[in-house]
Amino acid sequence: MVIYGVALLSFCMLTGVLVGDLLGEVMGVQSNVGGVGIAMLLLLVLSNLDSRKLKLTPITEKGIGFWSAMYIPIVVAMAARQNVFSALSGGWMAIVAGVAAVAASFALIPVLARFGKGEHQ
């Protein structure tokens, strides 16, 4: 049933966010540490289990696939609710700091990508 997929997805997200929250508490950080990332790993592991009991049927998979396909529309809605106005009215320093940080990070991607690849060969 479709709801099984949606429920599995919900279970993974809530468990991941809970673990991320507890990690934040343990580390003394006022923030969730990787909750969504942990949830993604959990979903990957659970959906790849070979056991016959947990094998997802195609209809169950549809419950997850729907939300995966809704990703771009949700991101468009997310863009429409960003505080763009205050980003642009924060003054030059904020804009320069943001732009420079992005430029430096973009520049580092090929450097790190090469470093990582070299390691595996």
Next chain:
Amino acid sequence: MILDSIQRVLSTNELVTAFLFVGTLVWLSYLISARLTRGQVHGSAIAIALGLVLAWYGGLVTGGNRGLADISFFAGVGTLGGAMFRDFAIVATAFGADIKALKQAGFVGAVSIVIGVFVSFLIGGIVAISFGYTDPIAVTTIGAGAATYIVGPVTGTALGAGSDVIALSVAAGLTKSVLVMIGTPFIAPKIGLNNPHSALIYGGLMGTTSGVAGGLAATDPKLVPYGAMTATFYTGVGCLLAPSVLYLGVRALL
């Protein structure tokens, strides 16, 4: 009378209104992509850019901080685009992701998060100093804001920074997130952002979950799970490093 009814129906069914609104916006964007750019600019990149313009307009008109969602008609956009649905959809994209690629790039992905926090912090701090800030707390807070708009206020609050400095750090982080959303599809071919390996590193270096989510959606949706995976750890690592080690470093230098 009809107008009143329409308004009532749209705002009482806000989430459904948001589905219709976003669907129309996406449709229009793909039309623009096909007709005006001959498919050169990805439809979702245009949709995200239009979303950001509308968000700017919403802020201008209402003075609120949730962009278009502060206009009562579009309140549902706030729900649909909020952290809950965003994270739910991000987790869903992991379904069908390549575990092998994740394992292979696991180490360099983790390294990229720490380097990403450090580099953004350093650049933000340098910019703050060059704009005349000398107080270590202010420099640290603005540097942290250049990491993400969550790390900035968390750090500023922990160190006791003034609210004007905290507001600046949020603005720096917001600028970063908006720029990552818009800039990624254009810069991606130049920096080799076309495979799971570089997407993991990209997520770790950029760190802004909204920026990465939007940037990869506009570039290649297949890369989303890899970039999002590392990006979601970034804010936590930033909140850990900025008010502690990085602040001590700034204090020693200034």
